[in-house]
Amino acid sequence: MRNAWLAAIALVVMAAGTVLAEDHHYTIAMMPKSKGNAYFIACHNGADKAAKELGVNLIWDGPTDTDPAKQNEIVETWITQGVDAIAVSVENRDGLSTALRKARAKGIKVVTWDADAAPDARDFFVNQATPQGIGQTLMDDAAKAMGGKGQFAIITATLTAANQNEWIKYIKARLAEKYPDIKLATIQPCDDLQNKAFDQANAILNAYGDVTCIMAISSQAVPAAAEAIKQAGRNDVKVVGLGLPNENKPYVKAGITPSLVLWNTMDLGYLTVYAAEQVKEGTLKAGDSSMKAGKLEKVEVKGDNVLLGTPFTFDKDNIDGFDF
Numbered sequence: 001m002r003n004a005w006l007a008a009i010a011l012v013v014m015a016a017g018t019v020l021a022e023d024h025h026y027t028i029a030m031m032p033k034s035k036g037n038a039y040f041i042a043c044h045n046g047a048d049k050a051a052k053e054l055g056v057n058l059i060w061d062g063p064t065d066t067d068p069a070k071q072n073e074i075v076e077t078w079i080t081q082g083v084d085a086i087a088v089s090v091e092n093r094d095g096l097s098t099a100l101r102k103a104r105a106k107g108i109k110v111v112t113w114d115a116d117a118a119p120d121a122r123d124f125f126v127n128q129a130t131p132q133g134i135g136q137t138l139m140d141d142a143a144k145a146m147g148g149k150g151q152f153a154i155i156t157a158t159l160t161a162a163n164q165n166e167w168i169k170y171i172k173a174r175l176a177e178k179y180p181d182i183k184l185a186t187i188q189p190c191d192d193l194q195n196k197a198f199d200q201a202n203a204i205l206n207a208y209g210d211v212t213c214i215m216a217i218s219s220q221a222v223p224a225a226a227e228a229i230k231q232a233g234r235n236d237v238k239v240v241g242l243g244l245p246n247e248n249k250p251y252v253k254a255g256i257t258p259s260l261v262l263w264n265t266m267d268l269g270y271l272t273v274y275a276a277e278q279v280k281e282g283t284l285k286a287g288d289s290s291m292k293a294g295k296l297e298k299v300e301v302k303g304d305n306v307l308l309g310t311p312f313t314f315d316k317d318n319i320d321g322f323d324f
Contacts, residue, residue, distance in 0.1 A: 026084040028276045029059040030269075031074060033091045033115070033157070034066050034192050038244055039219035039265055040089070042324050043114070046269030053294055054277050059083065066158050066192045068092035075099040079106055085276040087126075089114035093162040097121035109279045111306075113272040115163035123279045124304050126272045128263045129311040131163070135170025137311050138240065139179070141259045142213050145238040149181035150212045153204045155225060155241075157192040157218035164217050171215070185211050190221050197224035205232055216241035222260065226251035245314050245322040252319050260314040266324060268308055271296060275306050 030047055032040035044060055051058035059078070063070035068091045076099060078086055086103055090096050090112055100110050100121035110117075113126035142152050154171070156164045168187065175182060185208045190197035197220055204211055205228065214229070214237065216222040222243030229237050230251070239257045244265065251257040274293035278284035284291050288301045300307045314322065 025055060025057060026277060026280050027057040027059060028085045028087060028273060028280075029061070029078045029081075029083040030272065030276075031060075031062040031071060031086070031088040033062065033071075033089050033161075035060075035062045035064055037192055037220060038247060042244065042265035043269030043272075046264075046266030046271075047273045048269075049266075050270040050273035050277075050294060054273065056273065056277055058273065062089075063091075066091050066161075068095045068160070071096055072099045075103060079103050079108065082106075083108060085109040085111065085280045087111045087113055087272050087276045088117070090117045090162055091115070091158070092160050093117055109276065111272065111276045111279060113268065113275075115161065117162075119304060122304075124275055124284065124301075124306050126268065126275050126308065127305045128268050128308045130307075131166035132170045134242070134261065134311050135167045136174045137261050137313065138167065138215060138217065138242070139171045139174035141240040141261065141313065142215050143179050143182060145240055145258050146182060146213045148179065151183045151185045151208060151210045152213040152215055153185045153208060153211050154187040155190050155197055155200050155204075155214060155216045155218065155221040156187060157220075158189045159187075167217055190218055190224070192218055192220050194220045194224040197221035198228050201225040201228035202232065205229070205234060205237065212236055213238050213240060215239075216243070219243045219262075222257065223247045223251060226256045229256055230254070244324060245319050246324060248314075249319055252314065252316050255316075258315065260319075261311045262314065263308055263311055264324070267296060270294070271299065271306065271308055 097118040100117050104110050110122040111124045112122045116125045188200045190200050214225045216225045222241040226239045242262055243260045271293050290298050290301055293299055
């Protein structure tokens with residue numbers, strides 16, 4: 001009698017479409033460009049939240065600074081460990097793509113986030129915003145800060161950073177298209193380090209006397225450049241760029257940084273874990289136009305890009321409404 005009762009329950013469960021099996025406890029290995037960067041720390045917080053919701057094991061590891069060779073080394077370790085999925089913010093596109101192709105050949109699912117690899121080296125790219133949208137917004141903000149004329153300089157993370165080079169491409173295109181009276185004086189790297197960004201900003205102020213705006217496209221560089229301008233007493237120079245609200249609030253309120261462009265970095269980490277889990281599960285696949293991601297609900301999938309959304313501009317009127 002008991003066996004018949006259990007069999008009846010099993011039939012009901014199967015009819016309801018529920019699979020009686022062990023929960024899927026996938027291991028997702030996620031790598032930032034550098035672990036100490038506040039931007040990536042915020043991404044990690046969002047990733048942790050998603051991992052808890054999904055019941056996946058999250059490994060978070062990466063270089064302590066922007067080191068492409070270290071990224072390769074860590075990916076090779078994950079391949080040996082046989083993780084289920086790898087999610088990486090790529091520092092050197094060409095260098096890391098080879099290792100990621102190797103991971104895929106071993107059956108490991110690969111997504112990139114924040115900065116992309118070669119398309120054949122991953123399954124999907126979790127895109128915080130389109131490079132065109134970011135580049136155009138940054139250039140428009142700089143032009144506004146400069147009154148439509150003069151010289152500006154760019155501080156980037158590294159000269160090999162794939163995502164930032166894409167942004168620069170569109171910054172230059174927007175400059176050529178809309179702002180004939182503005183000139184790009186120089187592009188300098190800071191290795192994603194605040195102290196080096198501070199030094200680069202001072203070097204720019206000393207070497208390029210006509211620069212009236214520094215565009216910092218590394219999150220570490222925005223407050224560093226603003227502090228350099230503050231200490232130099234250069235009220236004629238402004239900072240725009242990509243940065244976190246909390247560490248830039250004093251400079252925004254002081255008028256040194258009229259605006260910041262970014263997205264919700266915690267949501268970027270959160271969405272990346274959801275995408276990696278669904279790629280592994282087979283519920284996110286080529287040809288899909290959308291995916292569901294927990295609290296983010298339905299997000300757009302365009303080709304092999306999972307889109308978080310459009311960039312957001314923070315200024316003195318709205319920045320107090322954000323805490324990250």
